[in-house]
Amino acid sequence: MLELHELTVAYGGITALHGISLRVEQGSIVTLVGGNGAGKTTTLRTISGLVKPKSGRISYDGAEISGLPAHQIVARGIAQSPEGRMVFANLSVLENLRMGAYLRNDKAGITKDLDYVFSVFPRLKERVKQTAGTLSGGEQQMLAIGRALMSKPKLLLLDEPSLGIAPLLTKTIFEQIVAINRELKLTILLVEQNANLALEVSNYGYVLETGRILLQDTAAALRENPKVREAYLGG
Amino acid sequence: MEILQQLTNGLALGSIYALIALGYTMVYGVLRFINFAHSDVLMLGAYSAFFLAPVAERLFGPQTIAGALFIIVIAAAICAVIGVLIEFLAYRPLRSRPKLTVLITAIGVSLFIEFTCQHKSVFGADTKSFPKLLASRDVAIGGLHFSSNDLIVLVLTAALLAGMWFLVQRTKMGMAIRAVSFNEKAAALMGVNVNRVISYTFAIGSALAAIAGIFYSMRAPGIDPLMGVQPGLRAFIAAVVGGIGNLPGAALGGLLLGVIETVAGGIPGVSNYRDGIAFAILILVLLFRPAGLLGKSMVEKV
Ligand SMILES: Nc1ncnc2c1ncn2[C@@H]1O[C@H](COP(=O)(O)OP(=O)(O)O)[C@@H](O)[C@H]1O
Ligand SMILES: [Mg+2]
Numbered sequence: 001m002l003e004l005h006e007l008t009v010a011y012g013g014i015t016a017l018h019g020i021s022l023r024v025e026q027g028s029i030v031t032l033v034g035g036n037g038a039g040k041t042t043t044l045r046t047i048s049g050l051v052k053p054k055s056g057r058i059s060y061d062g063a064e065i066s067g068l069p070a071h072q073i074v075a076r077g078i079a080q081s082p083e084g085r086m087v088f089a090n091l092s093v094l095e096n097l098r099m100g101a102y103l104r105n106d107k108a109g110i111t112k113d114l115d116y117v118f119s120v121f122p123r124l125k126e127r128v129k130q131t132a133g134t135l136s137g138g139e140q141q142m143l144a145i146g147r148a149l150m151s152k153p154k155l156l157l158l159d160e161p162s163l164g165i166a167p168l169l170t171k172t173i174f175e176q177i178v179a180i181n182r183e184l185k186l187t188i189l190l191v192e193q194n195a196n197l198a199l200e201v202s203n204y205g206y207v208l209e210t211g212r213i214l215l216q217d218t219a220a221a222l223r224e225n226p227k228v229r230e231a232y233l234g235g
Numbered sequence: 236m237e238i239l240q241q242l243t244n245g246l247a248l249g250s251i252y253a254l255i256a257l258g259y260t261m262v263y264g265v266l267r268f269i270n271f272a273h274s275d276v277l278m279l280g281a282y283s284a285f286f287l288a289p290v291a292e293r294l295f296g297p298q299t300i301a302g303a304l305f306i307i308v309i310a311a312a313i314c315a316v317i318g319v320l321i322e323f324l325a326y327r328p329l330r331s332r333p334k335l336t337v338l339i340t341a342i343g344v345s346l347f348i349e350f351t352c353q354h355k356s357v358f359g360a361d362t363k364s365f366p367k368l369l370a371s372r373d374v375a376i377g378g379l380h381f382s383s384n385d386l387i388v389l390v391l392t393a394a395l396l397a398g399m400w401f402l403v404q405r406t407k408m409g410m411a412i413r414a415v416s417f418n419e420k421a422a423a424l425m426g427v428n429v430n431r432v433i434s435y436t437f438a439i440g441s442a443l444a445a446i447a448g449i450f451y452s453m454r455a456p457g458i459d460p461l462m463g464v465q466p467g468l469r470a471f472i473a474a475v476v477g478g479i480g481n482l483p484g485a486a487l488g489g490l491l492l493g494v495i496e497t498v499a500g501g502i503p504g505v506s507n508y509r510d511g512i513a514f515a516i517l518i519l520v521l522l523f524r525p526a527g528l529l530g531k532s533m534v535e536k537v
Contacts, residue, residue: 050420074426086421088414099414102407103426151426 001026001187002047002078002155007056007066009039009046016042018211019056024155025204029181029188031219033195033232034208040191041083043208044157047189048080049073060155075103079153081144083160083191089133093124096132096143100150109152116184117146120176138169145173149180156180158190162197170194174201195232199223207232240379241498247385248454249493250392254447255470256477256485257399258440264416264480265436268334271341272321273444274467275348276314278460280445281365281452282358283310288366303368307449311442318441319434327430352460362457368449388450395443396486402439403482412436416480469496472513476520478530487528492516 002024009017016039024030034040045051047058049070058066065073079100088096097117101110118125121142127135132143141161148156158177162170178201181188192198199205199219207215207228215228222228255277262270284306291302325344329337353360372383403409414422415432423429451466452458473492477484492513500506520528 048424050423069428070420070423071426071428074424080424082421082424086418086424088417088421090413090417091410095410095413098407099410099422099425099427102411147425 001061002189003057003059004043004047005057005059007043007046007058008054009042009051010054011042011051015054016211017046017053020208020211020213022206022213022216024187024189026187027181027185028203029178029190029201031190031192031195031198031202031205032208033192033198033205035193035232037210038208039211040193040208041159042211044080044082044159044189044191047073047157048078071103074151074153077152077154078157079148079151079155080157081141081148081159081161083163085137085140085144087132087135087140087143087147089131091132092128093130093132093135093143094128096147097124097150100147101152103151110150113150113152117149120149120180121146136169138165138173141165141169141173142176145177145180149184149186153186155187155189158188160192160194161190162192162194170197177201195228199228199233237501238498241501242494243379243381243389244385245494245497246490247389247493248497249473249490250389250396251447251450251489252466252470252473252493253396253486253489254392254443254450255466256474256489257396257482258444259471259474260477260479260482260485261412261436261440263474264482265412265419265433266326266337268337269341269471270321270326270437270440271338272325272344272348273440274463274470275345275352276318276321276441276463277444277448277451277467278352278458278463279317279348280310280314280448281458281462282352283313283445284368284449284452285363285365285458288368291368298367298370300369306368307446310449311445314445314448315438315442318437318444321441322433322437327433349460349464358460360460362459364457365452365455368453384453388453391446392450395446399439399443399482408432408435468510469513472517476517476527478524478527481527481529481531484527484529 004020004022006019006021007017008015008019032040032043042051046053049068053066057064065076088099097114104110123139124142124146132140135143145161161173174197177188180186190198190202199222202219205217205219205222206213258273259269287306287309291305295302295305321344325340326337329340352358369384374381374383374386403412411422411427411432414427415429419429469492470489473488474485476491477488495512495516496509499509499512
């Protein structure tokens, strides 16, 4: 469904990605794990069109999408819950979710999807009128994922949903990520520093280090891989 | 009685400042810089009305309500286009540059418009008398005297401010403007065409400035290419006093400044210090509330 081919991305003179290639199969959860500064966020930002690649291709559903502006990529069915959540702190929870549905005009469908998001994250329903800036970190993460779902995407990009969140909430969020993948048959590309968590819920994984793909395998195999265990799973 | 009269006059003037201040604050909201050319758009609105007045008279007869509305709508549309063009030509190419670069460009655009318009083959530097758009009558309400024009301006401005509130708080485009104000990248990730939202913001702000320019000229002795500077400065102060980036704040700041200016102007010996008083208020407010009256202190966006 999504394929990156030899993608190179640079910020000014600093090259963040050195020709990475990866594939995300329809219906799967694929994870990209790697330490801080490995280039995970850059990868997602490039797919979403916030950063333009220096070279390489991004094909999605058989079409080349690199170079398209961000808003057109959303229109094609790729939504992102960005690193640091980036919820609109000045907007209410409901308005944030409506922003997610910005490109849609099907009222009935939007209402149905709102109900779905509330069923996945009941806490959002309780706080629907609240300003998003007053939510806890975990709740904001739920909102960021719910907001991304509201565009009715075919591919969901998640950037470190566990970042800075209490372990208990992280568990809930990851359970819901799996549920969303199953119930909506939604393809997910999950980026995580917490390799343990990520590999547990994924089908396939890539290990990224300083802008290069180091390893790739099924998630189960990666969890058994001694190198991965040593470097990312705490031995 | 006297003070009530002053208060109402102040509100009429202040509501005009409020209209201008909205443009400053909306542009600041989405782009984080002060569009110094905003006051010149106001002037261009007044000149548009100046040239449209004879057309309106031919179409609708002298000093008719339909004629006045025609002038206001067309002038607003002309200035909306001008505002969008200014952003497109001067600011958009600098979008990823430091804010200081854009700020200095804005000053450059402002001076460019002012001096171009002063040229004798454009408008000329002389003051022109502003045409009477509507016959003004004296209206007495409970011992207070108003010109009917002042009342119309007050009512129209109140309606425009209410309309703006509705637009920003209750429409999808308004929600997109607020989202872009908070985080442009996140808004783009929702499918918002950020450039279009910014153009839209300039269009609305400039249309309001044009209307404010016409209303301002109806009370002023005449118009000239530098006429935007004074009300522009006051409206800028109003926007900062209210909390830059905050729309109700801009309206509140505008009304406050209008009232203070009018009341101070009525006190013998003080009237010459009106601008000094405006700045003193600005400094006082910023000393105690650095983010302005209704502004929330936020960490500078990076
Ligand atoms: N906006 C930026 N400007 C310059 N360098 C950046 C920028 N964003 C990221 N980088 C650099 O790119 C590299 C990859 O960063 P990032 O993609 O954020 O990694 P990760 O998400 O894996 O922590 C890092 O070396 C980082 O310093
Ligand atoms: Mg990151």
